[in-house]
Amino acid sequence: MTSPVINAYQLSNYTFGTKEYKMEITSVDDRLARMKTNYMKEGMKTSVEGILLVHEHNHPHILLLQICDTFCKLPGGRIKPGESETAGLKRKLSRKLGATGVQPDWQIGECVGTWWRPNFETLMYPYCPPHITKPKKCKKLFLVHLSERQYFAVPKNLKLMAVPLLELYDNVQWYGPVISAIPQQLSRFQFNMLEE
Template structure:
């Protein structure tokens, strides 16, 4: 008999809301090359970039959806998260990033983030867009390691995001194998989550 899949409780999208109460997020780069120029400078100072991102799942119409941040200016989608500080613990760093991206401006209203297991690890061999779910064997000095974790949401939550960002729920079937619209990392998440059982918790 097959072993039971690890369960993840999910709650209705209607249980969650968000406010655009934070100041707009100011982009640090103005062209496609700028982020990689900045990455080069940081690499020379701190070495390989280490980043963490969180997967937050809800359900809508009996189907799992992923909560993503969408830049209003260029309609690009991202998981909430970001770069760790040098020497920072991955779990604590992800909690800090989730609070920065989704948490309230009031310290007493910040969600109690419950970080689960690591779902995937991606590697950036060079200062360019391309990332791989493994480190190519000929690469001895990768430029970035991105770790993606499951985040277990509470039953209800009110998130707060910058004014120029939207929090959207994207169905898994839209992400699946849709590299053209969502990129390699996001479009691979449905496969990576296939080892989980999503339990839809319905409250009367």
């Protein structure tokens, strides 16, 4: 049985620019308070995030957004009620990384991980504990297959970083359990490092 393949192009193939600020809630307490309010109105929150893979010197890197020089996250966010996961991720990627007025052709691949928040706490689990009947959040991670060349417009208050996969591995202290687990989630894939 052959492993599925992920094509990764060189980081230098991509162009990066800026756009207007995007409001981001940086405090963990504020995020949890907002989640609690939204849960009372809408029920469980479902969010989708994209794993965008590039390479530098034939080493795979993941593109992460950095907020306030301290907090990193994958691009994505909450989907609207009735919105498909793919459509929601395309909308969120365009909002976070697309140039104003331009609709990039995001190629959403397979879901590689699902994480659950059973309570209004920071901890997320790669499974929903059986005693939890009403989880507060479900987060799904999808591969995003990048084209050979693409322009990323990053909000001025965020920084887009290419982080080596080996730096993420087992680095829960800095990246948290979801991002630091990406190397394991991608271990079943074969990386195809493409030149220009």
